[in-house]
Amino acid sequence: MTISTSNVSQKQELSWEQDGLPDLSADERAIGYRDLATYSSIFSFSARYWGGLWALIGSVVLIAFFAFLTTSEQVEERFMKWMERVQQSSGQDLFLLVGLPVSIASFSVLFYRWHSKKHPEARVVRAWILSAFTLFLASVSVKLNVAFALWSKSFYDAIQNRNEPEFWIQTGVFTVLAVFWVLVGTYRQFFQQLLQIRWRTWLTQIFSTQYFDKSRFYYLSQQSKQENPDQRIAEDLDKFTELAIYLYFGAYIAITSLYEFSKLMIEISGDLAFTRFGIDVIIPDYLFWTAVVYAIFGSIFISFVGRRLIKVEVLRQRYNAFFRYHLIRAREYAEGITFLRGELNHNNESRRLFGIVRSNWNTRMWALKFLGFSSLSYNQASVIVPILLMAPKYFADKAMTWGNFMQILRTFGELRESLSWFIDQYQNIAELRGTATRLFTLEKGMLEVDAFNERSPLIVTPNNVGGIALGHVSLNRPQFDDFGVMHEQPQVLGIDWQISQGQRWLVTGASGSGKSTILRAVAALWPYGKGHIDVPSKGKIQFLPQRPYFPIASLREALAYPAPADMYQDAAYETVLEMCQLSHLKTRLSEENTWGQVLSGGEQQRLAFARVFLQRPDYLFLDEATASLDIENEKTLYATLLEFLPNITLVSVSHHEQLKTYHTHALHLSADALGGFKAKTQTI
Incomplete structure (x- = not known):
C-alpha cells in the first residue's frame, strides 16, 4: 500500500540556482585579521614534529648546508x-x-x-633524515635546472649552425638530464608524501588523544562554540600537512633557484647602454634587476588583491561542514524525520545551508577572479618582457647567437619563477593560513576547557570508604548570550546527599529540575557549580543514559563496549540477551550494524541492560534508562537486575511512580523561590 505524503520535489517552485544569495559580510567582518594564524605561529606549530625549539635552529643549519651544496662553485664544477x-x-x-x-x-x-x-620511538630522527634526504633531492633538481639552462645554449647554437653531429650529442645530453630530472622529481614527491603521512599521523594522534582525553570532546560541546571539531581533525590536519610540506620544500627550491639563476643571469645578461637627451646611460645587469623589480611589485600587488581570500577560506570550510553535518543528521534521524513527514522541511534547510555555501563560493570565485587576473597578467607579461628588453641588443650585437638568446630567456624565466614564488602560491598560502586558524582555534578551545575545569569550585575526589557523598553542592546551567559569552544560571541549590553502599535511590522531579545534571556532576562531567563530591575509588561505576550508545560494530562488540569483545564468552552474551528478552538477537552476535538505528528505542534500552548484566558494575546510575519501555518490561528488567546483582548500589532518575517498589530511598527536586530547585530526601 502506498501512502501519499508531501512530495519534496513538487513544492520546489524555483530551482536552487534561482535562489538569492544571503549576505555573509557580517561573518567575514567578525573574523579579524589578528584572529588568523600568523606565519610565525604556523612555523612554531610545525616545528613541534621536528623537536621544538632545536628544530628552528636545526632547520636553519640544514637549509644553509644544502644551500651551500647547491650554490658552491666547486660542487657545480664537479657536477658538470x-x-x-x-x-x-x-x-x-x-x-x-x-x-x-x-x-x-x-x-x-x-x-x-x-x-x-x-x-x-625515534620520531624526530626519522623526520630529520627524511627531511634531509628530500632537501638533498630538491637541491639536485635545482642543479639539473641550471644544467638545462646551460644546455639550451649549445642545443640552439647547433640548430642555428645546422651542426647535425652536435645536435645529436646535445639530444643525448638532454636525454640524460631528463631521465635524472624525472627520477629526482618522482622520488622527491614520494618522500614528501611519506613525510606528510608520518607528520599527519603524529598530529592526528596528538589531536585525537587530546580531544578524547579527560572528556574534552564532551566539554567542548558544552563550554565552547567550536563547530565541527571532527572535520578539523579528519580533514584540516590532512590539508595542513599537505600544504605545509609542499610550500616548505617549494620555498627552499625557490630560494636556491633564486641564487643560482641570479648568478647565471648576471653572468650572461650584460649591461644595457643607451643615450637619452645627450646623456649616456648604462644599467649594469639590467635583466637581473628588471626581474627583481618586476617580482617585488607583483608580490606587493598580489598580496593586496588576495588578502581577503584568507577569511573566505576559513568561512568556506565552516559552511561546508555545517551543510555536511545537516545531511549526516538526516541519516541519523531518518525514521523520526520520515514519521513526522519532515522531508520537505529538512530539504528546505539543506537548501538554505547550501545557499550559504553558494554565497561563500561566489565570494571566493570573485576573489579568485581578481587574484587570477592579476597573477595571469603578471605571468603572461613576463613572457614578452625579457624578449622586448633583449631584442635591441640582439639586433645590434651580431656576436649574440640564437643559443645565447634562448639561454637568457630560459634563465630569466627560471629567475622570474623563483622570485614570483609568493605570487604563484598565494592561494595555497591563504588556504594554509585558513586551515591553520581552524586547527589553532580547536587547540586553544581544548586548553580553555582544561583551564575552566581546573578553576571550577565543584570538586570531585575519590574515596577509599565506598559510597557517594555530595556536600553543599550547587549546580548551574550554562547559557550563551548573543555575543557568545557563557553565563551560569542556578539550577540545583545546596544539595547534601549521602549514598551508602547497597542503597537504591529513586530521583524524581519536574523536567529541567536538574536530575540528569546531578548524575553528570557525580560522573565529573559537570564543572558548573560549587561544592564537594566524594566518589568511590574501588568498584566499577556505570551510567546508562536515556539514549544508550552503541558503536558501529558487531553486536558482540556493542555489548562489551568499552571492553574488548573477547573478554567474554559467547555463552555469556547469549545469557544476558535472554535475560533482557532479546533472544532473537543471539544469532546476530557477529553481525556488524548501526545498532543505534536498526533497533527500536525499547530494544536499545534492553540491550543497554544486557550490557549491565554482562559487565556487572558495583554502582549503577540510570538516567531514565527505561523511559521507552512499557510498564511490564520495565518491572521485569528491574526485578531481574535486583535478582542478578542484589548488592548493587543503584540510583535511578525516572518519572515512573511504579519504580518505588525497587528502591529503598528517594530524592525529590522541587522548585525554590530563588528560581532553582531544592532537594529533599526520604526513606521509601
Whole structure:
C-alpha cells in the first residue's frame, strides 16, 4: 500500500540556482585579521614534529648546508665534470658513475625503512633524515635546472649552425638530464608524501588523544562554540600537512633557484647602454634587476588583491561542514524525520545551508577572479618582457647567437619563477593560513576547557570508604548570550546527599529540575557549580543514559563496549540477551550494524541492560534508562537486575511512580523561590 505524503520535489517552485544569495559580510567582518594564524605561529606549530625549539635552529643549519651544496662553485664544477664523464662513458664506467650512486641510495632507503620499523620511538630522527634526504633531492633538481639552462645554449647554437653531429650529442645530453630530472622529481614527491603521512599521523594522534582525553570532546560541546571539531581533525590536519610540506620544500627550491639563476643571469645578461637627451646611460645587469623589480611589485600587488581570500577560506570550510553535518543528521534521524513527514522541511534547510555555501563560493570565485587576473597578467607579461628588453641588443650585437638568446630567456624565466614564488602560491598560502586558524582555534578551545575545569569550585575526589557523598553542592546551567559569552544560571541549590553502599535511590522531579545534571556532576562531567563530591575509588561505576550508545560494530562488540569483545564468552552474551528478552538477537552476535538505528528505542534500552548484566558494575546510575519501555518490561528488567546483582548500589532518575517498589530511598527536586530547585530526601 502506498501512502501519499508531501512530495519534496513538487513544492520546489524555483530551482536552487534561482535562489538569492544571503549576505555573509557580517561573518567575514567578525573574523579579524589578528584572529588568523600568523606565519610565525604556523612555523612554531610545525616545528613541534621536528623537536621544538632545536628544530628552528636545526632547520636553519640544514637549509644553509644544502644551500651551500647547491650554490658552491666547486660542487657545480664537479657536477658538470661528472656530466661530461657520463656522456663519454659506457659499460663499467657508466655503472660506477650512475649505477653505484643509485644502488647506494636504494640501500640507504631500505636501511632507513628497516630502522624506522625497528625503532619507532625515534620520531624526530626519522623526520630529520627524511627531511634531509628530500632537501638533498630538491637541491639536485635545482642543479639539473641550471644544467638545462646551460644546455639550451649549445642545443640552439647547433640548430642555428645546422651542426647535425652536435645536435645529436646535445639530444643525448638532454636525454640524460631528463631521465635524472624525472627520477629526482618522482622520488622527491614520494618522500614528501611519506613525510606528510608520518607528520599527519603524529598530529592526528596528538589531536585525537587530546580531544578524547579527560572528556574534552564532551566539554567542548558544552563550554565552547567550536563547530565541527571532527572535520578539523579528519580533514584540516590532512590539508595542513599537505600544504605545509609542499610550500616548505617549494620555498627552499625557490630560494636556491633564486641564487643560482641570479648568478647565471648576471653572468650572461650584460649591461644595457643607451643615450637619452645627450646623456649616456648604462644599467649594469639590467635583466637581473628588471626581474627583481618586476617580482617585488607583483608580490606587493598580489598580496593586496588576495588578502581577503584568507577569511573566505576559513568561512568556506565552516559552511561546508555545517551543510555536511545537516545531511549526516538526516541519516541519523531518518525514521523520526520520515514519521513526522519532515522531508520537505529538512530539504528546505539543506537548501538554505547550501545557499550559504553558494554565497561563500561566489565570494571566493570573485576573489579568485581578481587574484587570477592579476597573477595571469603578471605571468603572461613576463613572457614578452625579457624578449622586448633583449631584442635591441640582439639586433645590434651580431656576436649574440640564437643559443645565447634562448639561454637568457630560459634563465630569466627560471629567475622570474623563483622570485614570483609568493605570487604563484598565494592561494595555497591563504588556504594554509585558513586551515591553520581552524586547527589553532580547536587547540586553544581544548586548553580553555582544561583551564575552566581546573578553576571550577565543584570538586570531585575519590574515596577509599565506598559510597557517594555530595556536600553543599550547587549546580548551574550554562547559557550563551548573543555575543557568545557563557553565563551560569542556578539550577540545583545546596544539595547534601549521602549514598551508602547497597542503597537504591529513586530521583524524581519536574523536567529541567536538574536530575540528569546531578548524575553528570557525580560522573565529573559537570564543572558548573560549587561544592564537594566524594566518589568511590574501588568498584566499577556505570551510567546508562536515556539514549544508550552503541558503536558501529558487531553486536558482540556493542555489548562489551568499552571492553574488548573477547573478554567474554559467547555463552555469556547469549545469557544476558535472554535475560533482557532479546533472544532473537543471539544469532546476530557477529553481525556488524548501526545498532543505534536498526533497533527500536525499547530494544536499545534492553540491550543497554544486557550490557549491565554482562559487565556487572558495583554502582549503577540510570538516567531514565527505561523511559521507552512499557510498564511490564520495565518491572521485569528491574526485578531481574535486583535478582542478578542484589548488592548493587543503584540510583535511578525516572518519572515512573511504579519504580518505588525497587528502591529503598528517594530524592525529590522541587522548585525554590530563588528560581532553582531544592532537594529533599526520604526513606521509601
